[in-house]
Amino acid sequence: MRFNVFKNTVLLFVLVLISCASKTKNNISDSSELLIQTKQDSINNKLDPIVVGANQTEAYLPLLKGKRVGIVANQTSVIFLEKSKEAKGKSFTHIVDSLVSLEVDVKTVFAPEHGFRGTADAGEIVKDGLDVKTGIPIISLYGNNKKPTADQLKDVDVVIFDIQDVGARFYTYISSLHYVMEACAEQNKTLIVLDRPNPNGHYVDGPILEPEHSSFVGMHPIPVVHGLTIGEYAQMINGENWLKNKVQCNLTVITIKNYNRNMRYDLPIKPSPNLPNAQSINLYPSLCFFEGTTISVGRGTDLQFQVYGSPYLPKTDFAFTPQPNEGAKFPKHENKICNGYNLSDVSPLKTLDLSYLLNAYNTTENKADFFLNNGFFTKLAGTKKLQEQIEAGWSADKIKATWTSGLTNFMVKRQPYLLY
Template sequence: MRVRPGLAVLLSERPAWLRGRRAGLLLHQASVTPDLVPAQVALKEILGRDLVRLFSPQHGLYGTEQANMIPTGDEIDPLSGLPVVSLYGPRLRPEPAHFADLDLLLVDLQDVGCRVYTYLWTLYLLLESLSGSGVEVVILDRPNPLGGYVEGPLLSEDLLSFVGLFPLPMRHGLTLGEAALLFQRARGFDLELRVIRAEGLRREYTFPQTGLPWIPPSPNMPSFETALVYPGQVLLEGTNLSEGRGTTRPFELFGAPWLRPERVQAVLPEGLPGAKLRPVVFRPVFDKWKDRLVCGFQLHVTDLASFRPVRTTLLLLRVIAQTHPEFAFRLPPYEFEEKRLPIDIIAGHSDIRSFIVGKTDWEELDFFLKEGLTKYVDQVASLGLYKGRLFL
């Protein structure tokens, strides 16, 4: 196995600073050892009663809940018997009573490398909440499945929401450990932060290169192929197009009952670098267009190095908007935002909606997607956690 996640490193080293300290653990179903032992089970074996409680992000501890403001309640974990504090639904951040009796809080979450994926922001709110508390935060780092590829747009400060609380690009190129260090440096969080690095990880590794098993970190992220297209296809959540929820290929499949694939293919710019479209018909069993026949495409990635998921989906959305009068943007609420359009907070850039509806030129898209990224790449490189480089 090429890479050992931070959890495996901690379990093998059993550092002295871990002994005799009361700990909490933020995790989900993908938080497992390379041998597929759940993190809470493995850590309880070495911590015993010092592992006090668990915390869960969106979708719950076992990924049982769907997306967009479907809450998860507090519960008792059936595997460990420990209480679970939900950080999605009844609250988005821990309350002082949840960490008043803790010495440290371990974080073991598998992220997917996209700014919209909310585990990143659960971590951000956790760091903010624990600032000044005296509780140490320990990140058990895991690979970014998309490796060191970076793609904009960079989130505008006026579009902050629970799908973006810090100016990151859509495909951010960070591990969760790097993100935590970046947040602390930029926001000045007053806490001791320790990152247990993923052993053997290089920044350019995509998930298949790590040798680790893929465990779905959320109910609509069944495979690495899903994660690969997600930074672009998540934009469909801000429209009346199905993003494939309710099928076995979410985010790879997309469409609507009124979509005509031949119209899209007739006016699509020459080729989609690194990808091909296959016309399909599917019937979602839940979410948008439930139980309706949907016409659309499956997005197949043919070359990872040249594929740009955000640019690809924005090109598709522009063509669909111009060839189908039925196309519309979704209205709020979306991820606890009640006023602004979902497409704006997902895209994170005020000009993206104008591009989709044809009010700005094709040539301007690359400017939107690259603006500010050189400075961002330099900022991330200075964190120095992993060898390798970021790719624009």
């Protein structure tokens, strides 16, 4: 009897010791995890700020010494300046103004779609002229003159390309980049790309463009969302021999400091008139397909690329009426009530969202007229298949499944050109 009591007492004592040890181990584990998280939070809070290529004058000014310089630029082509401690945030100066003040011999400014100051409509012809502030000639790279001519480059030794991109195939600044690279290669000029973050660089998605559907809103066999910075994209253009006659551009990329493609990056300056904020830029790859349909994406409102609707959709609890404004002199469905949806508060997308396109097609008044007969939807999609799939009633998941092989191949192909 006494032995059994003693045995039970010992057993209870052992169990208590095991329990205490377990709790201690758990506490140590919890403490370690907390310490790791605290260290990570500390690291995150002390990350060095992103430094765009344009700000690294020490890297590219030596390349401009004694050279005649041309600059491909718009309103986003700025160098950020730290304000005084009393002021919050940053100020900036345009790269053209900055280089002129540093006595760089800037001969010409080349302006892409939307113009040098970024106020022209999408698709509007931008005229040549003079920069009011510096008196430097401005040559348009939009309309009939998308590629610099030999005459336009004859007084230039080096061309700088400094444009903020948004990471979508149909955003035409990468098409301008192609033509500038091609012209520089043909005329034996050096091109310096001042790299900037891609605000949609955190994912890759969409159908691969088919060569027969190549246009200025899609020149290369890439998906709608390519996940590359403009500097990486320039390297891919060279490396994949996409330039005419497979010419090679003498290319230098001034890379971004303290950047990786998974970082959130809100643009300090809107990249074009109808992409006014981070929400519109995030939704742009998914909503731009509507430009080839009867659906408005809010041009002519203050919610561009954050809403969609048309007079041919059923009434909802949201509607808008497009009217002429900056960047939309003649908006689709001008002065007509457009029934639709407000996406200004939806969570940021991490993939192309086809639900908006499918919903609009499935609920529109006359499906036969939904896609414009000018073929623009096919140019945006880069393939006829997407329209055919939508008309056949395919689901978003079924459509996206047809993109898998092309996206896998693209991810392998782009790998050698990644810088971050």
